[in-house]
Amino acid sequence: MTFIDTGGDDRLAVVEQHEGELRARQATGTRVPVAEAVSALARARADASAHPAARFWGAVALVALQLVARGRILPGVTAGGYDSWRAGPLDAADAERVRDLAAAMPATARCVPLDGPPEGPTGDGPRLPDAEPLVRAFLDAVADAMPRSPGAVRATGATAFAAARPVKVPHLRRWADEVSAGLDSGVRLSLRLECDDPAEPGFRAVVQLHSLADPSLMVDAAALWEGRDPGLGPRARIETTLAIRRAARAWPRLESLLDAAVPDELPLSDGDVGDLLAGAAGRLAAAGVEIHWPRSLVRGLTARAVVGGHEPGPSDLPSFLGGRHLTRFDWQLALGGERLTEAEMDRLAEAHRPIVRLRDQWVLVDPDTMRKARQRDLKPLTGLEALGAALTGTVEVEGEQVPVEPGDWLRELRDRLTEPEPVEAPPALAATLRDYQLQGLRWLARMTSLGLGGCLADDMGLGKTVTLIALHLHRGSGPTLVVCPASLLGNWEREITRFAPGVPVRRYHGSSRSLADEGFVLTTYGTMRLDAARLAAHPWDLLVADEAQHVKNHASGTAKALREIPAAARVALTGTPVENNLSELWALLDWTTPGLLGPLGRFRSRWAKPVESGDGEAAERLARLVGPFLLRRRKSDPGIAPELPPKTETDRPVALTTEQAALYEAVVREMMTRIEGASGMARRGLVVKLLTGLKQICNHPAHYLHEAEPRLAGRSGKLELLDELVDTILAEDGAVLVFTQYVAMARLLERHLAGRGVAAQLLHGGTPVPRREELVRRFQDGEAPVFLLSLKAAGTGLNLTRADHVIHYDRWWNPAVEDQATDRAYRIGQTRPVQVHRLIAEGTVEDRIAGMLAAKRSLAEAVLASGEAALTELTDAELAALVELR
Numbered sequence: 001m002t003f004i005d006t007g008g009d010d011r012l013a014v015v016e017q018h019e020g021e022l023r024a025r026q027a028t029g030t031r032v033p034v035a036e037a038v039s040a041l042a043r044a045r046a047d048a049s050a051h052p053a054a055r056f057w058g059a060v061a062l063v064a065l066q067l068v069a070r071g072r073i074l075p076g077v078t079a080g081g082y083d084s085w086r087a088g089p090l091d092a093a094d095a096e097r098v099r100d101l102a103a104a105m106p107a108t109a110r111c112v113p114l115d116g117p118p119e120g121p122t123g124d125g126p127r128l129p130d131a132e133p134l135v136r137a138f139l140d141a142v143a144d145a146m147p148r149s150p151g152a153v154r155a156t157g158a159t160a161f162a163a164a165r166p167v168k169v170p171h172l173r174r175w176a177d178e179v180s181a182g183l184d185s186g187v188r189l190s191l192r193l194e195c196d197d198p199a200e201p202g203f204r205a206v207v208q209l210h211s212l213a214d215p216s217l218m219v220d221a222a223a224l225w226e227g228r229d230p231g232l233g234p235r236a237r238i239e240t241t242l243a244i245r246r247a248a249r250a251w252p253r254l255e256s257l258l259d260a261a262v263p264d265e266l267p268l269s270d271g272d273v274g275d276l277l278a279g280a281a282g283r284l285a286a287a288g289v290e291i292h293w294p295r296s297l298v299r300g301l302t303a304r305a306v307v308g309g310h311e312p313g314p315s316d317l318p319s320f321l322g323g324r325h326l327t328r329f330d331w332q333l334a335l336g337g338e339r340l341t342e343a344e345m346d347r348l349a350e351a352h353r354p355i356v357r358l359r360d361q362w363v364l365v366d367p368d369t370m371r372k373a374r375q376r377d378l379k380p381l382t383g384l385e386a387l388g389a390a391l392t393g394t395v396e397v398e399g400e401q402v403p404v405e406p407g408d409w410l411r412e413l414r415d416r417l418t419e420p421e422p423v424e425a426p427p428a429l430a431a432t433l434r435d436y437q438l439q440g441l442r443w444l445a446r447m448t449s450l451g452l453g454g455c456l457a458d459d460m461g462l463g464k465t466v467t468l469i470a471l472h473l474h475r476g477s478g479p480t481l482v483v484c485p486a487s488l489l490g491n492w493e494r495e496i497t498r499f500a501p502g503v504p505v506r507r508y509h510g511s512s513r514s515l516a517d518e519g520f521v522l523t524t525y526g527t528m529r530l531d532a533a534r535l536a537a538h539p540w541d542l543l544v545a546d547e548a549q550h551v552k553n554h555a556s557g558t559a560k561a562l563r564e565i566p567a568a569a570r571v572a573l574t575g576t577p578v579e580n581n582l583s584e585l586w587a588l589l590d591w592t593t594p595g596l597l598g599p600l601g602r603f604r605s606r607w608a609k610p611v612e613s614g615d616g617e618a619a620e621r622l623a624r625l626v627g628p629f630l631l632r633r634r635k636s637d638p639g640i641a642p643e644l645p646p647k648t649e650t651d652r653p654v655a656l657t658t659e660q661a662a663l664y665e666a667v668v669r670e671m672m673t674r675i676e677g678a679s680g681m682a683r684r685g686l687v688v689k690l691l692t693g694l695k696q697i698c699n700h701p702a703h704y705l706h707e708a709e710p711r712l713a714g715r716s717g718k719l720e721l722l723d724e725l726v727d728t729i730l731a732e733d734g735a736v737l738v739f740t741q742y743v744a745m746a747r748l749l750e751r752h753l754a755g756r757g758v759a760a761q762l763l764h765g766g767t768p769v770p771r772r773e774e775l776v777r778r779f780q781d782g783e784a785p786v787f788l789l790s791l792k793a794a795g796t797g798l799n800l801t802r803a804d805h806v807i808h809y810d811r812w813w814n815p816a817v818e819d820q821a822t823d824r825a826y827r828i829g830q831t832r833p834v835q836v837h838r839l840i841a842e843g844t845v846e847d848r849i850a851g852m853l854a855a856k857r858s859l860a861e862a863v864l865a866s867g868e869a870a871l872t873e874l875t876d877a878e879l880a881a882l883v884e885l886r
Contacts, residue, residue, distance in 0.1 A: 034145040038064070041058040041061040045061070052109070077170065077176045095212075105134070187239045203273055204265050207221035207263055218230070221240060222264035244257050244258060250286070250287040251280045270354055298362065304332055305332075307390065309328070313413070314383075321451050328377075351370070384596045385595065390414040391625050391628065392622075421443070444456065444571060447629070448571070452569070463828055465491070477568075480542040481565070482522050486509070491798070493522060504518055526558075528562065536566060540567040540568070541569070545591070548574040551587065551588075552587050589626060607622050651838050655717045657715055665885050667690070668883050703742065725805070729804075737825055738789065740788070741791045746790055767793070799829065805825075806834065
C-alpha cells in the first residue's frame with residue numbers, strides 16, 4: 001500500500017465482507033499523503049464506530065509513530081534512485097509485534113486483491129496478498145513521511161532525506177545499503193566490566209554484541225573481528241561501529257573505541273568507574289546499552305537520613321519541642337541492609353577509589369554515597385523540625401527533599417501523637433460529652449501535655465466551647481485566657497457558668513479591666529491588641545483564640561499582638577481553618593505550635609504552591625504533617641451529629657427590574673471605559689468599585705443610589721422574592737435569618753419590613769455587646785421571627801437555632817464565610833429541617849460568580865477557597881465577559 005498524492009481519484013479493487021463471504025468489487029479511491037492518513041487513522045483506532053480495517057491500520061500507525069519517536073529509522077535509496085526512510089532496525093520485540101499485527105489483519109484491510117480468478121484458485125474467495133509485507137510497507141511509508149518538513153530542510157541545509165518531495169540520490173546507494181543492511185538483524189551493544197586483579201581491582205570494559213532478531217545470540221567484539229560470527233550477519237561490524245557511535249553520545253568516554261583497529265575493550269580509570277556509578281550507566285541504559293558489573297563486586301551500599309538515631313529520648317519533652325534543644329541529624333550507611341559501624345564509615349570516608357574493601361568483600365561506592373560518608377553530620381534539627389520529619393517521612397537537605405527515618409524515641413513520640421489519651425470527662429463538668437467531644441478532649445489533653453498546641457476545627461455548632469471548658473477543668477493548673485469576637489463574650493460567660501459552675505469567670509473588656517490568677521478571663525481581639533503587653537506579663541496556663549480565622553493574616557496587628565502573649569499551651573478554635581489559601585493554615589498552626597511548618601516563605605515553596613497546583617503527593621504529606629495538630633470534624637461525618645435534621649440549600653434566581661437592568665448596563669459601560677484606561681492599583685480599585693456597585697444594584701437601586709427617602713416596593717426582584725419567602729415562612733410559624741454584607745442594605749430591609757408590619761430586628765458591627773445579647777434572646781424566645789444580620793458582624797459565634805430558614809440576600813463570594821453564617825441556625829440544638837435560600841440576580845455577575853464558588857471548597861478538602869480582590873487581576877476582556885448583562 002503506497003500513499004502518494006497524485007491529485008486525482010483511482011479505481012481500486014477492494015475486498016468486502018458480504019453475508020459471511022469475502023467479495024472483490026471496483027470502487028473509487030482517493031490517494032492522500034501519508035501524514036494525513038496517519039492522523040485520521042490514529043483517531044479511527046479508538047473509534048468504536050469506525051470500520052474494522054480503519055481501526056486496524058490505526059493500530060499499525062501507532063506502532064509506526066512509536067518507532068519514529070524512538071529513532072528507529074534508517075536512510076535508503078529506492079530502485080529508482082530516490083531518497084527514502086525505512087523503519088528499522090527492529091529488535092526482537094518490534095519484530096514480534098509486526099508479526100502479531102500481520103496475524104490480526106482483517107481481510108478487508110487489504111484493499112487490492114492479487115491478480116487471478118475473482119474467487120481464487122480454490123473458489124473460496126479472492127486471493128489476498130500476505131499481511132506482513134503490507135504492514136512493513138506501511139511502517140516504511142510513515143518512517144519516510146514523518147522526518148520530512150520545511151524545518152528539517154532549514155536545520156540540515158539540504159533537501160535529501162528532508163524535503164517533502166523525493167530527491168534523486170543514486171550516488172548515495174552504497175552508503176545507504178551499508179547503513180541500512182540487515183534491518184531486522186541489527187546488533188545491540190552491552191559492556192561487560194572485568195577486574196584485572198582481585199586483590200587490587202582495576203577495570204576494563206569489554207564490548208559485547210547481541211542480535212536484535214535473536215537475543216540468544218551474543219559474541220564479544222574481539223571474536224567478531226577475528227571472524228567468529230555466531231550469526232549476526234555480514235554487516236555486523238558496521239552495525240557495531242554505529243552502535244558504539246550512538247552509545248558515545250550518552251558516555252563520550254566510548255569515543256576512543258572508534259579510533260581502535262578492533263573496538264573490543266576499553267581500560268577504565270577509577271574516575272571512569274565513578275562516572276558510571278554517578279549516572280553514566282543510567283544514561284547508557286536509556287540508550288539501550290546495558291552495563292554488566294563483575295559478580296565479585298557488591299553494590300548493596302545504601303545511605304539513609306536518620307533523625308535522632310544515636311540519642312536517648314529527651315527527659316523534658318515540652319522543653320525539647322519548645323525549641324530549647326537540638327537533635328542530631330545525619331547520614332547512616334548500610335551494606336545489605338546491615339548498618340555500618342563508625343569505623344567502617346570512617347574507612348569509607350578515607351577511601352580514594354570507587355571500590356572499598358568492607359567485610360571481606362569489594363564494594364562499589366557511587367560518588368554521592370561516598371560524599372555522604374565523608375559529610376555524615378547534617379545540620380541539627382529543632383524538636384519540632386525533627387517531629388515534622390518523622391511525620392512526613394521527608395526532610396529538606398540542600399534544597400532537596402530526601403526520605404528520612406526517625407530514631408526509636410522519635411518514632412515512639414510520633415506514634416504517641418496518634419494514640420488516644422486515657423482521659424475521661426472531668427467530674428466537675430456539668431455536661432455529658434458526646435463521643436466526638438470526648439475524643440476532642442482527649443486529643444487536646446495529649447497535645448497540651450506535650451507542650452504542643454492544636455487547632456480544634458470542628459464545624460460550627462458541634463460544641464467546641466464545652467470541649468475547651470472540659471480541657472480547662474482537666475488541666476486545673478492555672479488561668480485560661482480566651483480571646484474572642486465581642487459578640488461571643490456573653491456566650492462564653494453563659495457556657496462556663498452552665499458547664500463549669502463555681503469556676504471563676506470575668507470579662508477583661510470595657511473601661512474597668514482586671515486579671516485573675518484562676519478560672520477564665522475573657523477578652524476581645526480589640527482589647528487584646530490594646531493591652532497585649534499587660535496580658536503578656538500575666539502567667540497563663542492556657543491561651544485560647546476563638547474564631548481564630550480573625551488572625552489568619554499573620555502580618556496584622558491583632559495576630560502580632562496575640563503572638564506576644566506566652567502560655568503553657570495554645571489552642572485555636574475555628575470552623576474554617578482554610579478559607580482562601582494554605583497560608584492561612586500556616587498562620588494558625590505557626591501560632592499554636594511555632595516552628596512546626598517553618599518560615600512562611602519556605603512553607604509556600606515547599607507546601608502551598610505544590611498543593612494549590614494539584615500535587616496530590618504533596619497534599620498527602622502535608623496532611624500527615626498537620627494531621628496531629630489539627631482536629632477537623634464536620635456535621636456530615638458519620639456518627640458526629642446524627643441528631644441533626646437535614647439541611648437543604650437552594651439557589652433562587654430572580655430577574656432584574658427594568659430600572660435595575662438600565663442602571664446595571666450604564667455602570668458597566670462607564671466603569672469599563674475607565675478601567676481600560678487605568679493600570680496598577682488604580683485599576684484594581686476601579687474593578688472593586690465596579691463589582692461593589694453591580695452587587696448593590698442587584699440588591700436594590702436605592703442601595704446603589706444612596707437615596708435618603710427611597711421608595712422600596714416594586715424596584716427590586718430580590719426584594720419581591722424576599723417578601724414572598726418571609727410571608728410563607730411566617731405563615732408556617734417559622735423564623736428566618738436574613739444575611740447581607742452591607743449594613744446599609746440591612747437598614748433598607750428593616751425599614752421595608754416595618755412598613756409591611758413584619759416584626760424584624762437588626763444586628764450589625766456597631767451594635768453594643770449588651771444589645772447583641774438582648775437581640776439574640778428575643779429571637780430565640782420567638783419575639784421577633786425575622787432577624788436581619790450583617791454577615792461580617794454576625795457570621796460567627798451566635799446560637800440562633802430558633803431559625804429554620806436562612807436567606808443570603810447577597811453573597812460574600814466565599815463559601816466558607818457563607819457556611820459559617822448558615823451555621824448560626826444549623827448547629828447542635830436545631831430540631832427542625834433548615835432551608836437555605838441564596839438570592840441570585842439572573843444574567844449578572846452574581847449569576848456567573850455562583851458557578852465558580854463550588855471550586856473554592858476543594859483546597860480545604862485536599863488537606864483537611866479570595867473574593868473581589870482575586871477578580872481585580874482579570875484582563876479587560878475577561879472582566880467584561882464576567883460583568884456583561886445577559
